Amino acid sequence: MRPFDALIVARMQALLAKQPLRLLAKEPRFMPQARRAAVLVPLCNDMGVPSILFTVRTATVPTHKGQVAFPGGHIKAGEGPVDAALRETVEEVGEGIGAVHIVGHCQTVPAVTGTRVTPVVGWVERDVDGCRRLELCPDEVAHAFTVPLAHLLDPANRGMERLGARGDMPVFMADPHRIWGLTAFITDGVLRNAVVPALAAPDARDDGEEGSALSAH
Numbered sequence: 001m002r003p004f005d006a007l008i009v010a011r012m013q014a015l016l017a018k019q020p021l022r023l024l025a026k027e028p029r030f031m032p033q034a035r036r037a038a039v040l041v042p043l044c045n046d047m048g049v050p051s052i053l054f055t056v057r058t059a060t061v062p063t064h065k066g067q068v069a070f071p072g073g074h075i076k077a078g079e080g081p082v083d084a085a086l087r088e089t090v091e092e093v094g095e096g097i098g099a100v101h102i103v104g105h106c107q108t109v110p111a112v113t114g115t116r117v118t119p120v121v122g123w124v125e126r127d128v129d130g131c132r133r134l135e136l137c138p139d140e141v142a143h144a145f146t147v148p149l150a151h152l153l154d155p156a157n158r159g160m161e162r163l164g165a166r167g168d169m170p171v172f173m174a175d176p177h178r179i180w181g182l183t184a185f186i187t188d189g190v191l192r193n194a195v196v197p198a199l200a201a202p203d204a205r206d207d208g209e210e211g212s213a214l215s216a217h
Contacts, residue, residue, distance in 0.1 A: 011198035016104025038081035039072030094135025
């Protein structure tokens with residue numbers, strides 16, 4: 001599969017330019033006092049393989065202990081979602097991640113805590129090289145890892161599970177990690193509505209056969 005590059009990123013940017021990437025069929029309702037947060041969906045190349053970067057939260061953070069997540073956190077006064085997502089990313093994985101090119105943002109969605117979460121899609125311009133350049137915050141991040149797009153798009157590595165009132169939600173298996181909940185929901189939406197269309201475009205394919213396979217997911 002072709003690595004992320006400027007052409008693919010430009011195609012995704014065009015898809016997200018007119019309006020936020022839609023993740024829900026209807027606009028969600030939020031409590032007036034709901035806190036606002038942002039997460040970065042870090043699209044990257046890992047040793048030349050197009051991937052998505054995830055973190056594993058420590059057992060000492062206040063919420064979502066030990067869960068797979070995206071870098072992110074609450075939006076501070078005077079910040080927008082992009083500012084917060086980039087700030088939190090540097091705080092969690094360090095400046096070694098390098099420049100992040102903002103592709104666009106997604107529809108704001110509710111976390112199980114009631115927080116209004118805005119996912120920001122970004123391309124990590126420099127290869128993450130097995131996450132060796134990252135400097136993880138020991139208080140917040142226990143581990144960081146990448147999952148190749150080919151693995152995430154393979155039906156054998158994903159399923160659906162029922163999460164109470166939220167209904168059926170996607171889940172991804174990335175041994176030994178299990179990506180579920182809001183992180184899996186955002187991942188699924190970004191893959192289906194931005195990444196796959198950009199990769200499947202005629203002049204973004206490595207060959208016609210790969211483009212047809214991507215279009216089928």
